[in-house]
Amino acid sequence: MSKNRLFNQTKISLTCWYASIFSGIITLGALGVYEAIAHAHYITINQELKTVAGTFHDTLEPLLLKPNKLEKNVREIIPDLCLIDEKCDNLYYENRYITRLIQQGKYYLKFYDLSGNLLGNAGIKIDNLSLNHPSEEFKTIQDNQNNNYRQISLLLHSKNNQEWGYLQIGRSLEEFDQYLNNIKWLLVLGLPLLIILVIIASWYLAEKAMKPLDKSYQQMQQFSSDVAHELRTPLAAIKATIDSVMLTENLSIKDNQETLITINRQNQRLINLVNDLLILSRLDAINQNNYLLEKTDINLIDLINDVTEELSFLAIENKINLCQDIQIKDNLIIQGNEAQIYRLLTNLVVNAIQNTPESGLVTISLENNKKEVIMAISDTGIGISEEDNLLIFNRFYRVDKSRGRDKGNSGLGLAIVSSILLFHHGRIELESTINKGSIFTVYLPK
Incomplete structure (x- = not known):
């Protein structure tokens, strides 16, 4: 309720400012037009009088004797x-x-x-x-x-x-005064109508100006709610574990170890969430304020090899086959921030592994054309519905929420991918079929 009141007051304030400024400009313009018309007519009449006076002067003087x-x-x-x-x-x-x-x-x-x-x-x-x-x-x-x-x-x-x-x-000056009087009445009657139209237009402009703010406010509220929800879950789990330990007497070494493992797992979820939030915050600052990050030459083939090597243990742990499909023999170099591109690839591959059942396949492919570099991460996982396709890059959004939390997924990985591509002027496309798999295709300019 307070938010609606605040936005309505701001909208009314903007409308008043717009209407006042535009009405003042229109009024001054109308007065200027009136004065310009009057001045132009006076100049015309003066010129006419000069011509007539010159005619009489030259004609009369030879007839004046004394x-x-x-x-x-x-x-x-x-x-x-x-x-x-x-x-x-x-x-x-x-x-x-x-x-x-x-x-x-x-x-x-x-x-x-x-x-x-x-x-x-x-x-x-x-x-x-x-x-x-x-x-x-x-x-x-x-x-x-x-x-x-x-x-x-x-x-x-x-x-x-x-x-x-x-x-x-x-x-x-009867005709001249009558003409100016008509202009004056036209302005007197027309200005209120114009001001009414200005007020209507000002309200429309104020509403248009408030829409992005309203959307940002809603996103901020949603983001705050999602962060609080994501933080509450591991904190509640840690508190419940500690409470159960405190109520139990004579815990065995095995029970103590299991308790510490549970606390450590939840603590790791908190660390991952905070790290992802910090990354998103930095990326937002970069994209909104046009901060410059160091860009260097990136060998994408070497980068893909590094990502594949690092995530092989995760694929083995989840019983997933992780492979490459690179048809390019020569090195493929692009300009960009290597740490961010590495994070982009890592997030996409981890997302594919987490959403692919056992014995599934995750493939990293690389193609090259005249204008763009094309990287694709495909999987044989659970797939994504058409409804989820539009929301998958939103922050904290998960297709399968219970599955994501079980694997420590914060729901920020694809949002980070989207922000990194925004900085690199790239884009991403998604093709997916339920129970058959998904293909995330990344396009980066050369």
Whole structure:
């Protein structure tokens, strides 16, 4: 229960972190997109205003005769120009390009003298505007109805190159504001939906991230349970033997010897188990942290001969025939850690001998191809079922648990083989038939 609570809390914490980070990135990205769109439109409008202002500036200056006086001949360029002392109907002339530009583009023009007094205007009507900060090239202003306009101010010169006054040209930002408002609402409505999707995705990612941890935790729990179980059995046997001796008076020398033999046998099981656990621990550290072990040239034929010679006594003791099938005449050299390869072969041969009945046969064969070295350990033993094939390399797993314990087997031999092959970038395959035997085939890269 505490484990589930711990993992659920960790999953929720990961989800919150993922969601916060991704939501922040998306929000900042959305704001950045909004600002980029607004900036791009302002640049476009400024460029448009510059172009229009340049057109009017070049066209109007030859028609301006005296400073601070707006001549009526300007109407040749701006037919709907309304002077400040006139009542105008803002007539629209279809045949005038500049007039069409003013009307269709929602522009306004205002003429000021050098003192800032309004002389005339044209285009859309904007009230309550005055000439403020004429030195500012661009400015955004707002009318009484909260409509925004982008404006540029120009200093005009008369025909004699005297300072005449100022021209203000402005453009309505209604369409631009409406477009930005649509973008804003799209982001306001879209961001919560994206954040909800981010939360769902974050939960999925957190669950995916926790699966390996959960699996490792379960394996650790199982490993601890298996170690405790394996240690308890010989310790219980030793304690029972000692208790029986303590309750018996006047033990004979023969009884004492049998007691010591029993204790020694159980003690040897403990030693073998601890040694196997230490080997697995070192191999795990090597494979997980990429530690480098010394690799040397290994003559596999010599190595197989050494293993066969060393385990011959075990085969004779179990009444098993142990032989070799090596068709290679020349020495076969690979790169690797000799102690580990020796352990690999020893574990496989011992496993074959322990699971083969009397008068059975265990054969060590060696083959060679262009890319790999192939070693096979075959036996005529009890065989392994298809269900056990998937579990045989798990730690503490035994096909026949009672048989394995009787022979002092800790169930770690094949797990050690798997770890050694992982370090050497090799692989192992198993072919087995119940009551007919098994073949463990090891592939090592050259």
